Amino acid sequence: MIAYLNGEYLPPEQACVSPLDRGFLFGDGVYEVIPSYDGKLFLLNEHLDRLGRSLAAIRLPDPMPDGGWAEMLERLLQQNPGADRSVYLQVTRGAAPRDHAFPGQATATVFAMVSPIAPQGPAVAGAGVSAITAPDQRWGRCDIKSVALLANVLARQQAADHAAVEAILLRDGLLTEGAASNVFVVTNGVVRTTPLGPAILPGITRAFLLGALRAEGRDCREEPVPEVELRAADEIWLTSSTKEVLPVTRLDGQPVGDGRPGPVWREALDRYRQERYRLMHGSAGRDVTHD
Ligand SMILES: Cc1ncc(COP(=O)(O)O)c(C=O)c1O
Structure with missing residues (x-):
């Protein structure tokens, strides 16, 4: 399996996230699960709209505006061929010294991976x-x-x-x-x-x-x-x-x-x-x- 982390496509065991990441420390992040059938993402726009609403609700600027999500997800699926898959993606507020209030400076962490959908x-x-x-x-x-x-x-x-x-x-x-x-x-x-x-x-x-x-x-x-x-x-x-x-x-x-x-x-x-x-x-x- 090839995963995506902050711009790189790599095996998940090589994907490293800081222990200071606010997703790890506070659960400070949002996610989506998008199904894909025969390599085509189903209801992608609806999922990306909801992702946008989740990000806005937690006041986290979208780290991949302007079609970036669709491009990344398509590329990830190409690297994980198969019939029915789901893509999990998450965005956290990134790594920063531990303090509940938002950090002054932090780069969002973006992670995505692909899993098979078990048939009913x-x-x-x-x-x-x-x-x-x-x-x-x-x-x-x-x-x-x-x-x-x-x-x-x-x-x-x-x-x-x-x-x-x-x-x-x-x-x-x-x-x-x-x-x-x-x-x-x-x-x-x-x-x-x-x-x-x-x-x-x-x-x-x-x-x-x-x-x-x-x-x-x-x-x-x-x-x-x-x-x-x-x-x-x-x-x-x-x-x-x-x-x-x-x-x-x-x-x-x-x-x-x-x-x-x-x-x-x-x-x-x-x-x-x-x-x-x-x-x-x-x-x-x-x-x-x-x-
Ligand atoms: C709490 C909760 N409600 C509802 C759903 C169903 O949402 P969707 O149809 O967008 O997958 C999910 C999906 O995982 C969920 O976690």
Whole structure:
């Protein structure tokens, strides 16, 4: 694997970052994860827009304006050939003497690497996945894609301890999102997901899926989902750039709906893949990469 660090393309074990880097000391940085299919980045502009918003929110000037990101990411993908990959990139405020306030002088650290996207596989369509619920113990700006992810890490580990793939987070009796995903619920055919705001990350997959489902007339609502309604839902899905649309069939050990991936999930995943195919190939068709 070839990674990118501050202008250089090199094996990750040769990429060195100072221990005084503020990403290391404070989690003072932001990141993105961008999927790529057959070497083409999917929804790149949407991801770069969100990166720009995260950088602005933490008052860190964009270190690669004017098309620099796209050029670097394309070059990195060329050096890591393969079918389905995701690019992880992060920007931190750089190395400086340790002080909470911003340093007078520091150069941002830019790091990027490529990983394979694990295909969803037939087991998921057959059985779905398990999730647990956990209290949302994160901060008040979850809309910023910050590298400071300790609360998310602890929630995901709690899920892993229960052999579950995700922790679905609850705050004040309402669903927020997953530790690393957005959450959708389906009740009597109506699709609901938490409205945008500081309590959740504005997921790129979330927005894309809402658009695809609404275009075919599905009733989709961005409104608060109380915990009791989450638990009583017919279907629960997780979305993210690497998970696509994943059906949750067990929540805290109890079956969701009839305990099998539901019909609206099947429709949603099909729509998601059709729309992705259309966008990436400029024509109608079905993206079967993950079947
Ligand atoms: C907390 C959180 N919410 C939602 C998402 C989904 O966002 P996206 O669809 O942009 O990958 C992620 C992605 O990792 C996440 O970490």
